Amino acid sequence: MTSPIHVEEVPRHAGIDIVRVIMTMLVILHHTAITYGGSGGWFWREQPNASNPLLVMFNAINQSYFMGVFFLLAGYYTPRSFDRKGPGHYLADRLVRLGIPLLTFFFLLYPLTVALADSTTPAGVVDGWLRGIADGPHGPGPLWFAIALLIFAFVYAAWRSMWPRPRPVAPTIMLPPRRMILVAIVAVGAAAFAVRLVIPVGQEILWLQLGYFPSYIMLFAAGAAAAPGRLLERVTSQDARPWLVLAAVSLASLPLVVVMQGSAGGFEGGLNFNALYYAFWEPCVATGVILGLLAWANRRQRTAGPVTKWLAAGAFGAFIFHPPLVVALSVLASPWMAAPLIKFLAVGMAACGASFAVAGIARALPLVRRVI
Structure with missing residues (x-):
């Protein structure tokens, strides 16, 4: 069994913390966009059958990368945590820091969010919430992410127990060559296409949309591999430039494919052109x-000020608390006669502020702060 290793504490990278905060806000905006006509499933929509092309495009682009950033960063911080704590302490820590928020959302915040979506009065919300706690519905909501990370943590611990990393590690200090990154893109696209032949996007198994998991697995593994040499903190604009061009070309192609290949099958999966295109497009x-976000984060030495530290510390809490806040603010704004895009911006920004504020208040409690 692997024992704990003395690992020197490394100061947090302020730029990467800012990226994590931005991605958390993007998750909140993503779910707010669904409320006003974006694509995806959510607890409450102002007009159930409405579809706004701009918000649909916004959500499609988000979906291609924003959760991937979280998996990449989770993988990046895993080896150091594992080495410092040892397998037993590491897994116990993961069960506490991921399991408690997951159970809290499953049995308390999920019923609250459903009650907020279904009720129009405070008394109705309270009554619906209490019934929901006792009888359901229950679910992980966005905390499916915690389920995935728990699975990845146990798989990583098992892998390290079978193939311990040699010590001392001679870390790579250069990014993989471009051809290797291109091979990884092709492998993820091919794997996603194959998985979606059986489990299309939108279909869940144990609350997990496995159609997206080829990229999540690859990014978590890439983050773990990058950790010894702290490679994510070495990405430069020059490293990112060719891949930013590829992303720009891919983004420009999406509206054309949607218009020209509308009858070529569903993007969510199947043996058709659209599913093949979407699997590689992502x-x-x-x-x-x-890579562009990482290059931006690394462009100059960033020092974390008090606001950045506060936001970074509360990012996971904001992620946990945002669903009932988004729904509550959306329901409150429903009488407001404004264009969907205006309401999306107003409610989305209010939900971002409220989510981080509630997380900050919760973290003032010592027991909560130990978890999130």
């Missing part, structure tokens, strides 16, 4: 956007 966009 990693092309994700690679460019993620």
Whole structure:
């Protein structure tokens, strides 16, 4: 069994923390967009059958990379945590920091969010929430991410127990060559296409949309491989430039494909052109956007000020608390006669502020702060 290793503490990278905060806000905006006509499933829509082309495009682009960033960063911080704590302490820590928020959302916040969506009065919300706690419905909502990370943590621990990393590690200090990154893009696209032949996008198994998991697995593994040499903190604009071009070309192609190939099958999966295109389109966009974000984060030495530290510390809490806040604010704004895009911006920004504020208040409690 692997024992804990003395690992020197490394200061957090302020630029990467900012990226994590931005991605958390993007998750909140993504779910707010669904409320006003974006694509995807959510607890409450102002007009159930409405579809706004701009918000649909916004959500499609987000989906290609934003959760991938979280998996990449989770993988990046895993080896150091594992080495510092040892397998037993590492897994216990993951069960606490991921399991408690997951159970809290499953049994408390999910019924609250459903009650907010279904009720129009405070008394109705309370009554619906209490009934929901007792009888359901229950679910992980966006905390499916915690389920995935728990699975990845146990797989990583098992892998490290079978193939311990040699010590001392001689870390790579250069990014993989472009041809290797291109091979990874092709492999993810091919794997996604194959998985979606059986499990299309939108279909869940144990609350997980496995159609997206080829990229999540690859990014988590890439983050773990990049950790010894701290490669994510070495990405430059020059490294990102060719992949940003690929992402730009891919993004420009999407409206054309939607218009010209509308009858070529569903994008969500199947043996058709659209499913094949979408499976490869996603990693092309994700690679460019993620490397571009990292290059931006590394462009100059960034020091974390008090606001950045506060936001970064509350990012996971904001992720946990945002669903009932988005729904509550959306329901409150429903009488407001404004264009969907205006309401999306107003409610989305209010939900971002409220989510981080509630997370900050919750983290003032010592027991909560130990978890999130």
